[in-house]
Amino acid sequence: MTLPFELPTVLLASADEANFWLPRAASTIAGETDFMFQVINWICYVFFALVTVLLIVFSWRYRQRTKEGFQAGPTHHTTLEVTWTVVPLIIVIVIFFMGFKGYLNFATPPRDTYDINVTAAKWLWSFKYPNGASSEDLYIPAEEPVRLIMRSEDVLHSLFIPEFRVKRDVVPGRYNNLWFQSDAPTGDDPNAAYHLFCTEYCGTGHSNMNRRVFVLDRVAFDEWLTKQSRWIEDIPDDELYFKAGPKIYARCSNCHSLDGAVGTGPTWKDLWQRTKDGTTEFTDGTRLADLIGPGKEYATPEDYLRDSIYNPGRHLVKPYTNAMPTFKGQLNDRMVDAVIAMIKRVDEFDAKGNWKNATTK
Ligand code: HEC
Ligand SMILES: [Cu+2]
Numbered sequence: 355m356t357l358p359f360e361l362p363t364v365l366l367a368s369a370d371e372a373n374f375w376l377p378r379a380a381s382t383i384a385g386e387t388d389f390m391f392q393v394i395n396w397i398c399y400v401f402f403a404l405v406t407v408l409l410i411v412f413s414w415r416y417r418q419r420t421k422e423g424f425q426a427g428p429t430h431h432t433t434l435e436v437t438w439t440v441v442p443l444i445i446v447i448v449i450f451f452m453g454f455k456g457y458l459n460f461a462t463p464p465r466d467t468y469d470i471n472v473t474a475a476k477w478l479w480s481f482k483y484p485n486g487a488s489s490e491d492l493y494i495p496a497e498e499p500v501r502l503i504m505r506s507e508d509v510l511h512s513l514f515i516p517e518f519r520v521k522r523d524v525v526p527g528r529y530n531n532l533w534f535q536s537d538a539p540t541g542d543d544p545n546a547a548y549h550l551f552c553t554e555y556c557g558t559g560h561s562n563m564n565r566r567v568f569v570l571d572r573v574a575f576d577e578w579l580t581k582q583s584r585w586i587e588d589i590p591d592d593e594l595y596f597k598a599g600p601k602i603y604a605r606c607s608n609c610h611s612l613d614g615a616v617g618t619g620p621t622w623k624d625l626w627q628r629t630k631d632g633t634t635e636f637t638d639g640t641r642l643a644d645l646i647g648p649g650k651e652y653a654t655p656e657d658y659l660r661d662s663i664y665n666p667g668r669h670l671v672k673p674y675t676n677a678m679p680t681f682k683g684q685l686n687d688r689m690v691d692a693v694i695a696m697i698k699r700v701d702e703f704d705a706k707g708n709w710k711n712a713t714t715k
Pocket of ligand 2: 474510511512552553554555556560563
């Protein structure tokens with residue numbers, strides 16, 4: 355709904371100006387939401403004033419003037435009673451319909467949205483874009499409806515973008531959607547960017563989930579996407595294992611531990627040693643040593659690791675099941691190099707995948 359008239363910014367915030375009550379209004383539904391807010395707000399002002407004035411007037415006018423007992427008051431006044439029932443009823447019905455229309459619009463994404471996958475976890479947001487790029491702040495194209503497909507890895511979180519007037523819970527074990535469109539680009543200036551909060555208290559790192567929303571016009575957005583999906587190209591080869599490794603390991607950590615802990619998949623603690631020595635045994639009875647060497651299935655131990663990532667079902671490590679998804683098409687050569695390099699130097703990482711030397715460099 356666009357209003358047939360313009361309201362001044364004291365009432366409605368604009369894309370670049372907040373007002374006393376409201377932050378900047380930077381989405382297509384913000385105007386309508388704010389209008390509803392101000393309607394209800396002003397109804398409250400008016401009735402507050404009315405009730406207060408009448409209270410003072412009546413308590414003066416009908417004060418006790420004599421000491422002689424009480425007079426019986428009026429018991430009934432049909433016109434008055436109908437008025438104070440019907441007028442609020444009409445007001446409430448109008449508010450309901452306006453609010454319901456706004457809610458339906460908020461709850462129903464248009465067709466052809468630009469979809470971004472959102473994972474909330476203690477304590478970071480991870481935004482995944484259709485081309486495989488990912489980020490921790492949210493980047494969206496301007497003037498296009500955007501849909502967030504949200505899930506949580508652990509506890510309840512809630513995604514709130516005040517400037518867009520949208521908020522929705524992120525619930526473990528289910529997908530929640532949220533859509534919006536912003537026609538007010540921010541560029542890549544962090545001071546101009548909008549705010550993104552987790553508004554469901556989720557533990558000690560809750561405030562780490564305060565992030566930014568950058569709205570870029572389509573050309574700048576495409577450039578950012580391309581650059582973002584190539585982040586790994588910009589890391590020098592010898593820094594790959596500790597700069598890119600942990601980022602990629604985050605996708606393996608559900609099943610593979612680094613410290614020897616038992617999981618869905620084998621720990622990486624002794625993985626390189628086993629692979630180099632060829633002592634790994636498979637469910638079909640073969641030993642890795644028989645598969646590696648000139649003219650055999652794998653020329654090098656690294657080839658075996660690479661194949662385990664792209665074709666996890668080919669040789670099943672004893673006693674594990676075929677539970678690993680393939681990462682073909684998800685991890686490129688350089689990413690696999692980074693992981694293999696990390697596996698080789700796994701003792702340089704703590705159990706969570708943080709590089710232990712990070713603070714000394
Ligand atoms: C859903 C659980 C799961 C995830 C996620 C997972 N894996 Fe696995 N992985 C397994 C299981 C189970 C095995 C053992 C069975 C097999 O060989 O396929 C395994 C085996 C492996 C092996 C061979 C291990 C050995 O002892 O020889 C490598 C290497 C490997 N995974 C790498 C990765 C990498 C890299 C990632 C992340 C990018 C990853 N895995 C993500 C479950 C998983
Ligand atoms: Cu949270």
